[in-house]
Each structure stands twice: as C-alpha cells, then as structure tokens.
Amino acid sequence: xxxxxxxxxxxxxxxxxxxxxxxxxxxxxxxxxxxxxxxxxxxxxxxxxxxxxxxxxxxxxxxxxxxxxxxxxxxxxxxxxxxxxxxxxxxxxxxxxxxxxxxxxxxxxxxxxxxxxxxxxxxxxxxxxxxxxxxxxxxxxxxxxxxxxxxxxxxxxxxxxxxxxxxxxxxxxxxxxxxxxxxxxxxxxxxxxxxxxxxxxxxxxxxxxxxxxxxxxxxxxxxxxxxxxxxxxxxxxxxxxxxxxxxxxxxxxxxxxxxxxxxxxxxxxxxxxxxxxxxxxxxxxxxxxxxxxxxxxxxxxxxxxxxxxxxxxxxxxxxxxxxxxxxxxxxxxxxxxxxxxxxxxxxxxxxxxxxxxxxxxxxxxxxxxxxxxxxxxxxxxxxxxxxxxxxxxxxxxxxxxxxxxxxxxxxxxxxxxxxxxxxxxxxxxxxxxxxxxxxxxxxxxxxxxxxxxxxxxxxxxxxxxxxxxxxxxxxxxxxxxxxxxxxxxxxxxxxxxxxxxxxxxxxxxxxxxxxxxxxxxxxxxxxxxxxxxxxxxxxxxxxxxxxxxxxxxxxxxxxxxxxxxxxxxxxxxxxxxxxxxxxxxxxxxxxxxxxxxxxxxxxxxxxxxxxxxxxxxxxxxxxxxxxxxxxxxxxxxxxxxxxxxxxxxxxxxxxxxxxxxxxxxxxxxxxxxxxxxxxxxxxxxxxxxxxxxxxxxxxxxxxxxxxxxxxxxxxxxxxxxxxxxxxxxxxxxxxxxxxxxxxxxxxxxxxxxxxxxxxxxxxxxxxxxxxxxxxxxx
Numbered sequence: 072x073x074x075x076x077x078x079x080x081x082x083x084x085x086x087x088x089x090x091x092x093x094x095x096x097x098x099x100x101x102x103x104x105x106x107x108x109x110x111x112x113x114x115x116x117x118x119x120x121x122x123x124x125x126x127x128x129x130x131x132x133x134x135x136x137x138x139x140x141x142x143x144x145x146x147x148x149x150x151x152x153x154x155x156x157x158x159x160x161x162x163x164x165x166x167x168x169x170x171x172x173x174x175x176x177x178x179x180x181x182x183x184x185x186x187x188x189x190x191x192x193x194x195x196x197x198x199x200x201x202x203x204x205x206x207x208x209x210x211x212x213x214x215x216x217x218x219x220x221x222x223x224x225x226x227x228x229x230x231x232x233x234x235x236x237x238x239x240x241x242x243x244x245x246x247x248x249x250x251x252x253x254x255x256x257x258x259x260x261x262x263x264x265x266x267x268x269x270x271x272x273x274x275x276x277x278x279x280x281x282x283x284x285x286x287x288x289x290x291x292x293x294x295x296x297x298x299x300x301x302x303x304x305x306x307x308x309x310x311x312x313x314x315x316x317x318x319x320x321x322x323x324x325x326x327x328x329x330x331x332x333x334x335x336x337x338x339x340x341x342x343x344x345x346x347x348x349x350x351x352x353x354x355x356x357x358x359x360x361x362x363x364x365x366x367x368x369x370x371x372x373x374x375x376x377x378x379x380x381x382x383x384x385x386x387x388x389x390x391x392x393x394x395x396x397x398x399x400x401x402x403x404x405x406x407x408x409x410x411x412x413x414x415x416x417x418x419x420x421x422x423x424x425x426x427x428x429x430x431x432x433x434x435x436x437x438x439x440x441x442x443x444x445x446x447x448x449x450x451x452x453x454x455x456x457x458x459x460x461x462x463x464x465x466x467x468x469x470x471x472x473x474x475x476x477x478x479x480x481x482x483x484x485x486x487x488x489x490x491x492x493x494x495x496x497x498x499x500x501x502x503x504x505x506x507x508x509x510x511x512x513x514x515x516x517x518x519x520x521x522x523x524x525x526x527x528x529x530x531x532x533x534x535x536x537x538x539x540x541x542x543x544x545x546x547x548x549x550x551x552x553x554x555x556x557x558x559x560x561x562x563x564x565x566x567x568x569x570x571x572x573x574x575x576x577x578x579x580x581x582x583x584x585x586x587x588x589x590x591x592x593x594x595x596x597x598x599x600x601x602x603x604x605x606x607x608x609x610x611x612x613x614x615x616x617x618x619x620x621x622x623x624x625x626x627x628x629x630x631x632x633x634x635x636x637x638x639x640x641x642x643x644x645x646x647x648x649x650x651x652x653x654x655x656x657x658x659x660x661x662x663x664x665x666x667x668x669x670x671x672x673x674x675x676x677x678x679x680x681x682x683x684x685x686x687x688x689x690x691x692x693x694x695x696x697x698x699x700x701x702x703x704x705x706x707x708x709x710x711x712x713x714x715x716x717x718x719x720x721x722x723x724x725x726x727x728x729x730x731x732x733x734x735x736x737x738x739x740x741x742x743x744x745x746x747x748x749x750x751x752x753x754x755x756x757x758x759x760x761x762x763x764x765x766x767x768x769x770x771x772x773x774x775x776x777x778x779x780x781x782x783x784x785x786x787x788x789x790x791x792x793x794x795x796x797x798x799x800x801x802x803x804x805x806x807x808x809x810x811x812x813x814x815x816x817x818x819x820x821x822x823x824x825x826x827x828x829x830x831x832x833x834x835x836x837x838x839x840x841x842x843x844x845x846x847x848x849x
Contacts, residue, residue, distance in 0.1 A: 091131070091132050091133070094124055094131045094132055095120075095124070095132060095356060095359050096355075098120040098123065098124045098131070098359075099116065099117050099120045099355050099356075099358075099359050101120075102116040102117070102119050102120040102123070103115075103116030103117055103120070103355075104116070106119070113355075114212055114215060114216070114358055114456070114457065115454060115457055117355050117358035117359050117362070118358050118359075118361055118362040118450070118453055118454045119362060119454065120359050120362060121358065121359040121360060121361060121362020121363045121364075121365075122362040122363075122365050122367070122450070122454075123362075124359075124363075125362060125363035125364075125365065126363070127363075127365065127366045127367050127368060128367055132363065141353060141356040141357075141360070143322065143357075144353045144356075145211075145352075145353030145355070145356050145357030145358075146211055146322060146326070146357050146418065147308060147309065147312050147322055147325075147326040148308065148326070148346065148349055148353050149211050149214075149215065149326075149353075149357070150210065150211070150214075150324075150326035150327045150330065151308045151312075151326045151327070151329050151330045151333075151346065152330060152346060152347060154326065154327040154328065154329060154330015154331045154332075154333070154334065155330040155331075155333050155334050155342060155346075165229050165232065165233045166233075167233075167399070168229060168230055168232075168233025168234065168399070169233040169234075169236050169237050170237065171398075171399060172230060172233050172234050172237070172395050172396060172399050173233055173234040173235075173236065173237020173238060173240075173241075173395075174237060175391075175394070175395030175398055175399075176206070176234050176237070176238075176391055176392050176395040176413070177206045177237065177238060177241050179390075179391035179394060179395060180202055180205055180206035180387060180388065180391040180392075181199055181202030181203060181206055182202070183202070183387055183390070183391055184198060184201050184202030184205055184206075184387060185198030185199050185201075185202050186198075187383075187387075188201060188435070188436070193435070193436040194436060196252040196253075196254070196432075197252075197432070197433070197434070197435070197436040199248070199252060200248075200249070200252050200427065200432055200434065201434040201435055201436075201445075203241075203245045203248065203423065204416065204420045204423060204424060204434055204445065205384055205387060205388065205416060205420075206238065206241070206391075207238050207241075207242070207416060207417035207419055207420045207423070208234070208235060208238060208388070208413040208414075208415060208416070208417045209415050209416070209417045209418055209453060209456065210235045210238070210239065210417060210418075211357060211358075211418060212358075212415065212453060212456050213231055213235060213412055213413065213415075213456070213460075214231075214232065214235070216412075216456065216457060216460055217231065217232075217412075226401075226405060227405060227408050227409055227412060227463075230396055230399075230401070230405070230409050231409060231412050231413060234392070234395070234409075234413060235413075236324070236327070238417065239324035239327075239419075240269075240324065242324075242419050242423070244266070245423055246423065246426065247261060249423070249426055249427050249430065249432065250430065252427075252432060253427065253430035253431065253432045255430060269315075272314060272315050272317065273315065273328065276311060276314070276315065276328050276329075276332060277328070277331070277332075279332060280331060280332035280334075284307075284332050284333065284336050285336045287303075288303070288333070288336045288342075289336075289796075291303045292794070292796055293796045293812050293813075294814075295793065295794055295795065295796065295813050295814030295815075296814075297345065297794070300342075300345060300794075301345045301346070304333065304342045304345060304346055305346070305349075307329055307332060307333060308326060308329045308330075308333075308346070309329075310329075311325055311326070311328055311329035311332060312325035312326045312328075312329055313325070315328060357418070361418065361421075361450060361453055362450065362454075364421065364446050364450050365446070365447060365450040365451070366443060366446070366447065369443045369444075369447055370447050373440075373443075373444065373447075376440075376444055377444055377447045377448050377451070380435070380444050380445070380448040381448040381451055381452060384414070384416060384448060384449075384452060385414045385452070385459070388410060388413055388414040388415075389407065389410035389411060389414055390410070391410075392406075392409050392410040392413045392414075393406040393407055393409065393410040394406070396409045396410070402470075403470060404466070404467040404470035405467065407463060407466050407467065407470070408463040408464060408466065408467045409463075410463070411459045411460060411462050411463030411466070412459070412460050412463055414452065414456075414459045415449070415452040415453050415455070415456045415459065416445075416448075416449035416452055416453070420445075420449060421446070421449070424442060424445060424446070428442065491522055491540065491542070491554065491555045491556050492556065494520055494522060494555070494556045494559060494560070495520070495556070495559050496520065496559070496560075496561040497519075497520035497521055497522060497556065497559070497560050497561060497562075498514060498519060498520070498521040498522075498560070498561065498562040498563075498564060499521070499522055499524060499546075499552070499555055499557065499560050499562070499563045499564070499580075500514075500521055500522070500523045500524065500564050500566070501524050501546040501563060501564065501565045501566075501576050502524070502525055502527075502530075502546065502565065502566060502567045503523050503525040503527065503530035503531070503533075503534055503541070503567075504530070504566065504567030505567065506566035506567045506592055507523070507564070507566040507567055510564060510566055511523065511534075511539065515539075521540065522540045522541070522542065522555045522556075523539060523540060523541040523542070524541075524542055524544060524546040524551065524552075524555060525541065525542075525543065525546075526543065526544065526545055526546075528543070531543045542554060542555055546576050547572065547575040547576045547579055548579070549579050549582075549583060552579060552580055552583055553583065557580060557583045557584050557587070558583060558584050560584060560587055561587070561588065562587070562588050562589075562590065563576075563577075563580050563587055563588070563589045563590070564590045564591075565577065565589070565590070565591045565592070565607075566592045567592070570593055570598045570601065570602065573591050573593065573602060573605075573607075574601060574602060574605040575605075577589050577591060577602060577605040577606040577607045578605045578606050580606065581605070581606025582606075588608045588609070589606055589607045589608050589609070590607070590608065590609045590610075590611065591607045591609070591610050591611070592610075592611045593610060593611070593612055594612065598610075598612070599612055671729055671730060671731055672702070672727065672728070672729050673727075673728050673730075673735060674705070674725050674726065674727055674728075675725065675726045675728055675742055676723070676724070676725050676726075676742075677720050677721065677722055677723065677724040677725070677726065677742065678722060678742070679722040681722075681741065681742050681743060682740065682741050682742075682743075683720050683741040683742055684720060684721065684722050685719065685720065685721070686719065686720055687717050687718065687719055687720075688701065688704065688714060688715075688717075688718040688719070688720055690714060693728075693738070697730070697734050697737050697738040697741075698730055698731075698734040698737075699728045699729065699730040699734055699735070699738055700728065700729040700730065701714060701726060701727070701728060702727040702728070702729055703726075703727040704718065704720075704724055704725070704726055704727070705724070705725040705726075705727065706721070706723070706724050706725075707723075710727075733773070735777075736772065736773050736775060736776070737772075737773070739772060739775060740772070769829070769842040769845045769847050769848070769849045770844075770845055771828045771829060771842055771844055771845065772829075772849065774802070774803045774827060774828055774829055775802045775803070775829055775849075776802065776803050776804070778800070778801070778802060778803070778804060778805035779805050780800055780805050780807050780833065781804075781805045781806055781807055782807050783807070784798065784807065785798060785807060785808050785809040785813075785815075785817050786807065787808065787809075787815065787817045788809055788813070788815055788817065791815075793814065793815060794813075795809035795810070795813040795814075795815070795817075796809065796810055796812045796813045797809070797810040797812060797813070797832070797833075797834055798810065798818075798832075798833035798834060799818035799830040799831065799832060799833055800830060800831050800832075800833040801818070801821060801822075801825070801827045801829070801830055802827075802829045802830065802831055802840065803825070803827035803828075803829065804825065804827055806818075806821050806825075806827075807833055808820070808821050818830055819843070822843045828842050828843050828844045828845075829841070829842050829843075829849055830843070
C-alpha cells in the first residue's frame with residue numbers, strides 16, 4: 072500500500088496532485104455540512120461528494136488511483152481507532168457472535184444467492200462468487216454509524232461487530248476461492264495452508280499485545296514527546312496491518328488487531344486522542360472514493376436492472392442476517408435491526424470483484440454489465456446505509472411497542488385470576504431491575520406490603536419463582552396501576568427506569584392518587600427537575616446521594632455522634648439536596664457542631680505488615696511515648712472500651728485515638744506499612760535514577776501530613792498541554808506532580824520551590840515514599 076502511494080506520488084508531482092486533494096476536501100466538507108444540517112450523518116455527504124466530483128459526473132477528480140491509496144489508509148486508521156476502544160476481554164465475550172453468528176450470516180447468504188441464481192439458469196460457480204460479494208458488509212460505515220450513536224457496546228452493536236469480524240476473516244477464503252471458481256487452479260489444501268498461516272500471524276499479534284506492547288509504549292511515553300508517541304503509534308498501526316496482510320488477512324482486520332494491541336496498554340486513551348485527527352481526514356477520503364465508483368451514465372441507462380439487484384441484495388441480507396441472529400437466541404426485533412444494519416455491500420467486495428475481472432469471473436453472470444450493475448447497486452446501498460439503519464431502529468421500536476401492548480393485554484385478560492384488592496398502605500415497585508430487587512428484599516424482611524409491576528419476562532419469571540406478588544403489565548398505564556390498588560397505595564417507587572419512562576409513570580400515578588408519595592431514583596441531578604414536575608415527591612440522584620455518603624464518612628471520622636449525623640443527612644435530603652447545589656462561591660453550611668475533641672480524634676486501621684500489628688496494645692506506652700490516648704478498639708464490628716494492656720493488635724483492628732497533629736505525626740512509624748527489606752522498590756514500581764534510594768534513614772518524617780491530592784493529574788502539565796510518565800504526591804501539602812522521567816519534572820520542582828521533602832508514588836498499586844533531602848526511602 073505504501074509502495075503504491077510512493078509510485079503514485081512519483082508519477083505525479085505534488086503540484087499536480089494538490090488540486091484534486093483540495094477538491095476532495097472542499098467538496099467533502101461542504102456536502103457533509105449540508106447533510107448534517109438535513110439531519111443525516113456526514114458519511115452520506117462524503118459519499119455524495121464522491122459521486123458529484125467523480126469522473127462520471129463533474130469530472131473534477133480523475134486520478135482515482137491516488138484516491139484509492141488514500142482511501143486504503145483511511146480504512147486502516149478507522150479500524151485501528153475502533154480496535155483501541157475494544158480489548159481482548161471484550162472480544163472474547165463475543166466469540167460466539169463472531170464464529171456462530173458470522174458463520175451463519177455468510178454461509179446462508181452464499182447459499183441463498185446461489186440457489187436464486189441457479190433458478191435463473193446461472194452457473195453455480197457464478198452464484199457462489201456473487202454470494203461472496205453480497206455476504207460482505209461495510210465494516211467502516213457500520214462501525215462509524217454505531218460510534219456516532221454511541222451504540223458500539225449495545226446489543227445490536229456487539230452483534231454487528233461479531234459478524235463483521237467473521238466477514239473480514241472470510242475474505243481470506245473468498246480470495247483463495249476466486250481462481251477455483253474461475254476454473255484456473257487452486258485447491259482445498261491451499262485454503263487450509265493459508266488459513267493456518269493467517270491463524271498463526273493473528274496468534275503472534277495477540278501474544279505481542281499482552282507481553283510486549285505495554286512495555287514498548289511505556290518506553291516511548293517516557294520521552295514525553297508527542298511527536299515520537301504519535302509516530303510510534305502510527306508505526307504500530309501500519310506495521311501490524313502489513314504483517315497480517317502477509318498471511319492474506321484483510322487490511323481492515325489487521326488494523327483492528329493493531330488497535331487491540333494498543334488497547335492492552337495503559338496509554339490506549341492517549342493513542343486514541345493522538346490518532347483521531349488523522350483518522351477523520353483519511354476516512355473521509357475513503358468514503359469519497361466509494362462515491363467515485365458510481366457511473367451515473369450506466370445508472371441512467373439501466374435503472375430497473377440496478378433497482379432490482381439493489382432490492383434483491385437488501386432482502387437477501389436482511390433475511391440471512393436476521394435468521395443468523397434469531398438462531399443465536401435473540402428476539403425478532405433485534406434480528407431485523409441487525410439485518411438492516413448489515414444490508415449494504417462492503418468495501419472489500421469491490422476489491423474482490425476487481426480481482427476476479429482478469430479471470431473473466433463477473434457477478435450475476437452478465438459479464439461487464441454484471442460488474443457495473445453490482446457496483447452501482449452497492450454504491451447506492453452504501454449511501455442508503457444511514458437510512459437503512461434508521462429503518463431498522465424504527466422496526467425495532469414498533470415491534471417493541473407491539474410486544475409491550477400484547478403483554479399488557481395478556482395481563483389484563485388474566486386479571487381475574489390475579490387480585491390485589493386486599494392491599495392497603497402498600498408500596499408499588501415499578502420495574503424489577505437491580506435496584507428494585509434490593510428494595511424488595513428489604514420490604515420482605517420488614518413485613519411491608521408491596522407489589523411488583525414489570526413487563527420484562529425474565530424479571531417477572533424470576534419474581535414468580537420466588538413467589539413474590541408480581542403483575543406482568545405496563546406500569547405507565549392507568550388501568551395497570553388501578554389493578555394493583557394505586558388509590559390505596561402509600562408509596563410508588565421507580566428505581567430502575569430511564570428518566571423518560573419514569574416521568575410517564577409518575578405523571579399517571581400522580582393523577583390517579585394525589586396523596587401517594589412517589590420516589591424516583593435517577594443518575595444525574597439534571598434529571599431531577601423534570602421528574603419533580605411530572606409528579607415525583609422525592610428524586611434521589613445517584614451523583615448527589617454518593618456525596619451524602621462521603622459526607623457521612625467524613626463526619627464519622629470526626630467523631631460526630633451517629634444520631635447527629637443522621638439529623639444532618641435527613642436535613643440535606645429533605646431539602647432536595649439543596650445544600651449540595653449551592654454556587655461554588657457559597658459553600659453550604661450543613662454541620663456546625665464540631666468541637667475540639669472531634670478535630671483531635673482519629674480512627675487508625677492496623678494493616679498487615681505495620682509494626683503495631685501483632686503487638687500488645689499497651690495504652691500507657693502510647694501515652695508516654697507519643698502522647699496519644701486510646702479511647703477504644705473496634706474489632707469485628709464490636710467496640711471494646713475496657714482495654715486490657717495485653718490486648719494484642721490484629722490486622723483489621725481500628726484504634727480510636729485522641730491527640731494533636733504533632734503526636735499523630737510521630738506515631739506514624741507504628742502504623743506505616745514499610746517498603747520491602749533493604750529499601751527495594753515495591754512490586755511493580757519504576758523509579759528514575761534521581762529517585763533511587765541511598766543509605767541512611769529519613770529524618771524528615773515530621774513533614775508528613777494527612778493530605779488529599781490537589782488534582783488527579785499533573786496540573787502544571789495539563790495547563791501547558793503536556794503529558795507525563797508517572798505521578799508523585801507531596802505528603803506535606805498534597806501537590807501532585809510528574810516524576811523525574813517526565814519532561815517537566817514538576818514533583819522535583821515543587822520540592823525546590825516549597826522545601827517539602829517527602830513524596831509518595833501516586834500510581835495505582837504503588838505506595839513507596841522518597842525523601843529528597845536524605846535521598847532515601849521513607
């Protein structure tokens with residue numbers, strides 16, 4: 072591919088190539104903008120731009136060879152970025168979709184196409200070849216559409232990805248089949264050999280991803296050079312794609328594997344951000360190049376032939392893809408959506424069709440006419456892909472609505488056998504997701520009357536298996552709520568619905584029973600206002616409730632009495648978390664009863680490896696040597712106040728201690744888990760020469776304070792747009808800076824500016840400390 076690009080550039084000076092590049096970029100930007108304004112994805116604009124400026128329309132672009140090479144680069148970069156977003160673990164989870172779902176889709180498509188063409192009197196070899204062309208779908212376009220909809224990890228997205236990966240693997244076999252179908256050579260043994268070679272290459276790539284890639288990117292990242300990092304990532308991308316292509320694996324699959332290689336490293340997000348601008352540029356060129364293939368003259372001359380082939384391809388793809396997904400156990404709505412997503416013909420079908428031309432093998436058995444018909448229908452389908460996907464989502468929505476209605480009607484039909492007339496002052500639990508299931512466990516144990524409403528057949532079956540009161544019906548319908556005694560209910564709890572569904576349920580329930588208390592759990596505070604307007608009395612946003620729980624832990628650490636903590640929490644909740652929504656320059660006043668004892672009391676956990684672990688408590692010694700008073704020991708959920716001096720401290724014990732800051736600083740040596748003997752690094756740590764330990768003990772422990780990190784990264788690097796290798800935190804003030812392997816060395820600069828001598832690693836899983844002055848481990 073790069074050799075082809077060099078040949079094209081050698082044959083055309085940059086001054087001659089530049090006008091066509093300018094035309095491509097300008098036309099692509101303008102038409103993509105128009106498409107976006109019309110509510111369509113930019114891909115449609117790129118494809119239409121290619122049709123408009125191509126040699127068969129305005130003729131503004133004639134050097135199609137250059138465009139094809141640039142487009143190939145676009146495919147590689149697009150699939151590379153998609154691979155980065157996945158991981159080997161995610162891929163392993165969809166192996167059944169890859170091999171079973173993909174195998175069924177490709178096999179059924181080839182079989183059905185061959186049967187249809189055989190019925191029309193066309194040779195079976197041509198039928199198999201045409202089926203291979205039709206079986207392939209556009210990996211680039213489908214994954215781009217799914218990414219734009221943020222559905223790459225959704226159920227349809229995972230199904231599409233699995234089938235597309237198998238299609239890319241099947242390209243290897245299809246390329247080897249072409250000479251055999253043309254009757255000029257090849258054998259099953261050749262196919263087995265090539266597949267074995269491809270499997271070996273892929274296995275080596277995956278081993279490289281696990282064993283070598285993290286170390287390699289660590290070395291590159293230590294340079295703190297964005298230029299070197301970007302070049303290294305691009306080298307990995309193209310190098311892996313090239314190596315896999317040596318085994319006959321398609322470039323798209325090779326690029327996807329390259330992305331998987333990088334995804335196994337902690338620098339995957341960095342790589343994704345660096346490569347994205349290039350990916351956008353070159354993938355746009357790919358979509359434009361597909362549009363260049365369409366011959367408008369042939370389309371005008373043979374509209375009925377092209378239309379019939381187009382419709383036939385869509386029907387075959389929807390049927391075969393749908394059957395494959397159904398056989399995997401997915402519902403009809405998901406199967407049809409998958410069929411419409413995969414209904415176009417892929418970019419590698421054009422490569423396969425072009426490779427068969429010199430062998431006089433053409434699709435549909437119509438010689439050159441068959442080739443032109445296939446290209447025209449395929450390009451139009453690529454342009455139509457966004458519309459086909461929207462059709463699939465519309466069909467799924469209609470089938471889902473119909474299924475919901477049927478279940479609700481079934482529930483109403485059998486309502487005579489299910490009666491909740493005895494319920495009074497009960498709780499109606501709308502839905503039976505994870506949150507509702509936990510709530511129901513508490514309700515059962517507390518003896519509070521309740522009833523569950525759910526349309527999910529799996530959840531309903533699970534509840535019925537446990538003999539729980541459950542009604543299979545739509546909780547947003549008034550009739551359903553009346554069946555479970557909404558007018559007599561005390562509470563309605565909506566724990567797991569999305570905000571839109573929760574609003575509908577709350578509005579209907581509020582009308583049916585104005586005295587009902589409606590409690591809704593949601594994720595974000597931004598959703599609370601609309602839910603309250605719909606009728607909810609209490610909205611519990613997870614993001615604010617988690618803050619309340621953090622506040623509870625803070626107050627507990629300051630020895631605020633549990634009843635007082637509960638009072639503060641209830642006050643915050645009863646005001647709708649108003650205290651947490653104050654402006655940043657107006658901090659909320661929640662707790663004002665902290666006294667000196669609250670401030671000077673700490674609960675210290677005894678950890679395995681600390682000097683205090685396994686030793687007698689000896690409170691007088693703690694008082695004499697460190698000035699600390701031992702008030703209690705918490706062990707196994709019990710608080711021991713009457714403390715014998717011989718009580719042996721165990722890992723997991725929590726000591727309630729009273730003392731001032733200086734006393735706690737001096738006592739740190741009792742509770743600190745030391746580094747390995749001899750001052751060795753903690754497992755998994757990496758130090759720079761300036762941070763290596765020297766002989767001698769640290770004499771600056773009194774500078775250690777209980778600190779909180781000022782930031783989660785190096786603030787100075789972030790402000791300058793730079794990166795770092797590792798992070799260090801100052802144990803005196805909480806400053807977070809980059810290590811001495813990083814370009815800016817902000818941790819060391821902070822020491823020189825502040826005089827704070829001791830840092831600790833701020834990397835996950837690392838806890839070693841270093842004193843700059845004594846040049847030793849702490």
